[in-house]
Amino acid sequence: MSEPVSAHEAEQIRSKLDDVAERVRAASEASKHVDRVQILLATKTQPASKIRVALEHGFTLIGENRVQELNEKFDDLADIPHETHLIGPLQRNKVNHTLGQASCIQSIDSMKLATKIHNRLELLDQTVEAFVQVNTSREDTKSGVAPEQLGELLTEIAPLERIRLRGLMTIGLPGSTEAEVRPSYADLRNLRDTHLDSGLLPEHATELSMGMSNDFELAIAEGATMVRIGSSVFGARA
Numbered sequence: 001m002s003e004p005v006s007a008h009e010a011e012q013i014r015s016k017l018d019d020v021a022e023r024v025r026a027a028s029e030a031s032k033h034v035d036r037v038q039i040l041l042a043t044k045t046q047p048a049s050k051i052r053v054a055l056e057h058g059f060t061l062i063g064e065n066r067v068q069e070l071n072e073k074f075d076d077l078a079d080i081p082h083e084t085h086l087i088g089p090l091q092r093n094k095v096n097h098t099l100g101q102a103s104c105i106q107s108i109d110s111m112k113l114a115t116k117i118h119n120r121l122e123l124l125d126q127t128v129e130a131f132v133q134v135n136t137s138r139e140d141t142k143s144g145v146a147p148e149q150l151g152e153l154l155t156e157i158a159p160l161e162r163i164r165l166r167g168l169m170t171i172g173l174p175g176s177t178e179a180e181v182r183p184s185y186a187d188l189r190n191l192r193d194t195h196l197d198s199g200l201l202p203e204h205a206t207e208l209s210m211g212m213s214n215d216f217e218l219a220i221a222e223g224a225t226m227v228r229i230g231s232s233v234f235g236a237r238a
């Protein structure tokens with residue numbers, strides 16, 4: 001069990017959730033590229049007790065970065081309805097520990113990983129939702145497939161029918177200026193539109209997971225359908 005949350009802390013979390021929800025609503029109303037935006041709470045390093053406050057406040061979607069953390073919190077939160085996505089890099093030897101606990105993997109960026117996931121799904125006779133992660137910032141250190149290799153990867157993944165693609169995900173450039181951040185989000189939208197047109201993205205795979213605490217309003221302006229929010233709800237990470 002994780003440490004309890006004080007009444008004051010819980011109230012703070014609820015008030016920040018309300019604030020974020022209102023800002024997301026306003027940004028999506030103002031956006032030319034999107035109507036409805038889902039909020040995923042990025043819960044890495046946060047104890048299950050704090051996550052529970054958010055789930056009890058009506059939020060239903062959380063994202064974990066590390067498989068081990070996902071596994072550790074799974075039982076603590078099993079009694080409250082919600083959905084968990086894996087939003088961090090997935091090593092192939094962790095695939096077995098992920099399927100069954102994450103309903104969606106947002107970090108597919110290679111055919112090797114997709115194949116490993118698909119083979120495991122065959123054994124389990126299950127499916128999983130997924131996003132292909134694209135490295136729109138073009139930093140070598142970032143995970144994600146290079147934009148110019150996305151078409152090839154989508155072609156390879158297409159026959160893997162147990163992987164249900166929902167769209168594309170990117171991290172962008174955290175902490176950078178608007179002038180730097182916006183183009184990487186516009187890039188992801190353009191990649192989606194291009195690959196929907198070409199048929200390499202299936203027609204239902206229209207989602208764009210992009211934007212974090214510092215820049216989610218810009219991401220929504222550029223068409224984010226899902227923003228991933230951590231620190232502006234739970235505070236700075238330890």
Ligand SMILES: *Cc1c(COP(=O)(O)O)cnc(C)c1O
Pocket residue numbers: 042044065087088171211212213214228229230231232
């Ligand atoms: C931590 C994290 C977020 C949220 O970042 P904040 O700045 O805390 O909102 C979003 N996406 C990914 C992949 C993350 O690792």
